[in-house]
Amino acid sequence: MADNGANPLRRPLPDGIVPEDEITRTEDRWFIVVLGMLGVMMAIIVATGTTHALHPPSNVETIDPITLHLGGEFAESNLGAAAEPDGSVTVRMIVEQYSFVPDCVQVPADTPVTFRITSPDVIHGFLLPGTNVNTMVVPGYVAEVRTTFSRPGDYAMPCNEFCSYGHHGMWARVKVAPRDQFPDLSPVERTSCAKQ
Amino acid sequence: MSTDPSGQQASANGTTERHISAAATREHVAAPIDADTAAASLSHGPRGALLLAGISVGLLFIGWLLFYFVLFMPRGPVG
Amino acid sequence: MQNSSRLALYHFWVAFGLFLPAVVLGAWQMLMRSPLPAPLDDTNAYYASVTLHGTVMAYVVTTFFAMGFGYAVTATSLGRPVRGVVAAWIGFAICLVGAVMAAVIVLLGRATVLYTFYPPLLASPWYYFGALLLIGGSMIWVVLMIYNMSAWKRDNPGQPVPLAMFAITATAILWAWAASGVEVELLFVLIPQALGMTAQIDAALGRTLFTVTLHAIVYFWLMPAYIAFYTLVPQAAGGRLYSDAAGRLTFIMFIVFSVPVGLHHLFQDPEIGSGFKFLQSFLTFFVALPTLLTVFSLCASLEIAGRARGGRGLLGWIGALPVARADDSGSGDVAGDARSRWFRRAHQYELRHGQHGSQYGVGDSAFPSDLGRRRHDHVLRDCLRNLAAHHRQAAAVQGARALAALAVVRGHHDRHHTLAYRRGDGYAAARRRLRLQRSVHCPDGSAGHHLSHRRPDRADVCDPANCHPRTLAAWRKDAHSAASLCARGEPA
Numbered sequence: 001m002a003d004n005g006a007n008p009l010r011r012p013l014p015d016g017i018v019p020e021d022e023i024t025r026t027e028d029r030w031f032i033v034v035l036g037m038l039g040v041m042m043a044i045i046v047a048t049g050t051t052h053a054l055h056p057p058s059n060v061e062t063i064d065p066i067t068l069h070l071g072g073e074f075a076e077s078n079l080g081a082a083a084e085p086d087g088s089v090t091v092r093m094i095v096e097q098y099s100f101v102p103d104c105v106q107v108p109a110d111t112p113v114t115f116r117i118t119s120p121d122v123i124h125g126f127l128l129p130g131t132n133v134n135t136m137v138v139p140g141y142v143a144e145v146r147t148t149f150s151r152p153g154d155y156a157m158p159c160n161e162f163c164s165y166g167h168h169g170m171w172a173r174v175k176v177a178p179r180d181q182f183p184d185l186s187p188v189e190r191t192s193c194a195k196q
Numbered sequence: 197m198s199t200d201p202s203g204q205q206a207s208a209n210g211t212t213e214r215h216i217s218a219a220a221t222r223e224h225v226a227a228p229i230d231a232d233t234a235a236a237s238l239s240h241g242p243r244g245a246l247l248l249a250g251i252s253v254g255l256l257f258i259g260w261l262l263f264y265f266v267l268f269m270p271r272g273p274v275g
Numbered sequence: 276m277q278n279s280s281r282l283a284l285y286h287f288w289v290a291f292g293l294f295l296p297a298v299v300l301g302a303w304q305m306l307m308r309s310p311l312p313a314p315l316d317d318t319n320a321y322y323a324s325v326t327l328h329g330t331v332m333a334y335v336v337t338t339f340f341a342m343g344f345g346y347a348v349t350a351t352s353l354g355r356p357v358r359g360v361v362a363a364w365i366g367f368a369i370c371l372v373g374a375v376m377a378a379v380i381v382l383l384g385r386a387t388v389l390y391t392f393y394p395p396l397l398a399s400p401w402y403y404f405g406a407l408l409l410i411g412g413s414m415i416w417v418v419l420m421i422y423n424m425s426a427w428k429r430d431n432p433g434q435p436v437p438l439a440m441f442a443i444t445a446t447a448i449l450w451a452w453a454a455s456g457v458e459v460e461l462l463f464v465l466i467p468q469a470l471g472m473t474a475q476i477d478a479a480l481g482r483t484l485f486t487v488t489l490h491a492i493v494y495f496w497l498m499p500a501y502i503a504f505y506t507l508v509p510q511a512a513g514g515r516l517y518s519d520a521a522g523r524l525t526f527i528m529f530i531v532f533s534v535p536v537g538l539h540h541l542f543q544d545p546e547i548g549s550g551f552k553f554l555q556s557f558l559t560f561f562v563a564l565p566t567l568l569t570v571f572s573l574c575a576s577l578e579i580a581g582r583a584r585g586g587r588g589l590l591g592w593i594g595a596l597p598v599a600r601a602d603d604s605g606s607g608d609v610a611g612d613a614r615s616r617w618f619r620r621a622h623q624y625e626l627r628h629g630q631h632g633s634q635y636g637v638g639d640s641a642f643p644s645d646l647g648r649r650r651h652d653h654v655l656r657d658c659l660r661n662l663a664a665h666h667r668q669a670a671a672v673q674g675a676r677a678l679a680a681l682a683v684v685r686g687h688h689d690r691h692h693t694l695a696y697r698r699g700d701g702y703a704a705a706r707r708r709l710r711l712q713r714s715v716h717c718p719d720g721s722a723g724h725h726l727s728h729r730r731p732d733r734a735d736v737c738d739p740a741n742c743h744p745r746t747l748a749a750w751r752k753d754a755h756s757a758a759s760l761c762a763r764g765e766p767a
Contacts, residue, residue, distance in 0.1 A: 022238075022241055023517070023518050023520075023521075026241055026242060026246070026575075027518060027521055027568075027571075029246075030246070030249070030567075030568070030571045031568070033250070033253075034253065034563075034564060034567040034568070035564070037253070037257050038560045038561070038563060038564070041257075041260060041560060042556075042557065042560055044261075044264065045264075045556065048264075048269060052269060052273060053273035053274075053275050054268075054269070054273060054274060054275070055274065055275040055549060056274075056542040056543060056549070056552050057274065057275065057543060057545065058547070058548050058549035058552055059545060060545060060546060060547070060548045061545070121395070122393070122395050122396055122478075123393060123394075123395070123396075123478055123482075130271065131271050131272050131274075132268065132271045132272055132273070132274035133274060134274075134543055135543045135544075135545065136541075136543050136544045136545065137545075138478055138479050138482070138544060138545055138546055139395060139478055140477070140478065140479060140546075141479060141545040141546050142545065143545040144545070145274060145275075146273070146274070146275045147272055147273055147274050147275075148272060148273055149272065150272060161393075162322075162389055162393055162396075163393075163396075164322075164387070164396055165318060165319055165322060165387070167322075168318075233583045236583075237578075237579055237582030237583045238575075238578070238579055238582065242517065242571075242574070242575035242578050242579075243589060244574070244578045244581075244582075244588075244589050244590055244592055244593075245517070245571060245574035245575035245577070245578045246571070246574075247589055247590060248574045248578075248590065248593075249570045249571040249574045252570060253567060253570060
């Protein structure tokens with residue numbers, strides 16, 4: 001090994017260690033196995049995505065972060081849970097440093113719920129632990145996440161994206177009530193469980 | 197019995213320098229095998245490697261399936 | 276070479292020198308998050324620590340290590356000093372200045388934005404300039420890797436570039452692409468805002484640009500390890516890389532597949548639509564391919580080493596790998612340690628040996644003390660075969676199929692009586708004979724055994740299958756005479 005030409009990092013690897021066709025055959029076989037596995041994974045994602053409505057939240061919609069609270073969809077009187085004509089519920093929230101507005105919302109179980117969230121300052125996160133509701137709230141865009149809660153319960157909702165010094169104190173609650181306990185809302189009514 | 201770890205290396209521009217590489221000392225590198233031993237050892241193909249790699253990749257695949265079907269899907273729809 | 280190794284070492288010193296304080300920071304962060312009391316209990320300090328820990332670990336340690344590793348690989352695999360050493364030192368200085376700038380400003384609490392920058396959070400411009408110097412300075416390293424590889428190719432036309440050099444150049448190219456994302460973000464999104472040149476910052480643009488870096492950088496971190504898997508691990512195990520072509524293909528695949536997959540960090544983001552998210556998901560599966568290929572290549576390379584060392588069975592070769600020490604030889608304990616013994620053939624030993632010119636010297640201490648009780652004719656055979664093979668290669672023997680095997684047969688009354696014969700076929704067999712004989716001529720003054728080669732008598736050249744009894748007898752006679760000759764010399 002002290003030999004000059006014997007530095008394995010340097011000398012070209014000798015041929016014929018294993019017959020070339022044997023190498024090719026084995027590598028091809030392994031390649032096919034691995035590609036097959038990856039293909040199965042992709043097929044599962046596509047199939048379950050369409051049948052079980054599992055998609056990454058992909059609504060691309062811009063909004064002006066500087067004026068959004070002054071009027072329009074995200075004016076304070078319009079925040080909270082609202083009933084849609086088709087029976088679903090839309091929850092509008094503003095996420096800012098360092099609070100959720102409103103910081104408690106009530107939604108019905110077994111109903112399609114749409115969260116529409118935006119931020120007037122920095123990036124925040126919106127996460128309901130134990131569910132697949134997880135989205136980034138980026139200033140300049142409206143983040144929209146749709147889900148259906150199958151079980152009533154109480155979700156503590158942290159901000160899960162660093163938004164500067166008060167980040168760890170930023171919490172909200174989402175209460176999922178059984179469908180019959182959810183108040184019947186008129187189209188202009190908004191409800192939340194935030195302490196007044 | 198002493199080993200001689202240093203070797204003279206001639207670089208392309210003609211100067212020689214003493215190059216001591218850890219790869220050249222016995223203590224750091226196992227005794228090399230020759231080409232025929234290597235070929236003989238794999239005369240039936242790399243079955244052990246296929247088994248070992250197959251087991252580890254298989255565990256990975258099973259782990260992925262478990263996470264997807266047991267953790268992710270039961271958490272409800274999202275879109 | 277001295278300059279090249281100093282270059283690599285200085286990079287490693289910076290990398291590991293900063294690694295330790297960053298680990299301490301991480302431990303402190305754990306204390307802060309836990310119910311246990313922590314010194315310096317301050318929330319702002321916590322986030323500053325997270326920023327410094329992340330910046331140092333993700334940018335400084337990794338970049339400096341990769342650069343040092345690249346210079347080391349260049350020098351050792353190409354067998355000549357790194358070219359462009361002056362530029363390399365300039366790059367080192369630039370990177371170091373950038374790293375220090377960033378670290379100091381974070382310690383001052385004016386850049387608490389975490390290592391992913393999180394626009395629209397804004398840090399002091401010194402932080403961004405520091406990051407720009409660090410990452411931009413490493414582009415000098417990228418250029419040097421490419422330059423060294425092409426210079427070697429020009430000087431060695433027609434020869435394949437050593438795999439390690441090929442791979443580190445692929446790493447450099449990958450890093451050039453990966454770094455472009457964060458460089459553009461720093462130059463056009465963050466620094467203008469930090470300097471007050473723009474009034475509003477596009478956070479989504481900054482994030483999207485950063486994700487170009489965010490995924491590919493992990494391959495930049497990973498590639499030195501993969502290079503070690505492909506070049507150092509087979510060597511340390513004493514085996515061979517299973518397939519050189521697969522290694523090169525893997526590194527090319529890393530470049531190709533890690534280029535477009537950054538957006539999978541934005542699956543939850545509202546600024547990217549479902550089309551791109553699905554495409555990224557699809558491509559991300561492909562970037563798993565080179566890793567999965569590496570798994571197999573590495574196992575196969577280790578299998579070569581394990582089987583050649585006597586491992587048997589579908590998985591038994593794993594135990595035959597030289598895990599405890601690269602070479603098991605030592606004074607007397609040549610049976611190997613107790614653990615590896617389970618899988619080794621009991622009569623297989625490693626030998627400590629050295630090369631003097633064209634001869635191999637085998638140490639006296641290589642023979643176990645209980646050798647007198649052993650009757651195996653093929654003691655030391657496999658290891659001596661390796662010795663002889665290397666010797667044969669050094670002598671540029673033609674004929675890949677020629678196999679030199681040595682069997683050491685112990686005499687019955689004196690463990691130093693050794694015999695060797697060479698079994699071979701082809702051109703090489705007729706021309707050389709390797710012989711193990713006792714000799715008193717050792718450079719360090721102690722007696723040892725030498726492997727020498729000389730032309731055989733015509734009677735010694737025979738069919739290997741039939742050779743054994745007759746040749747051994749002939750050798751035995753020779754050995755007795757040789758041994759008695761040397762016995763007049765120095766004692767063992």
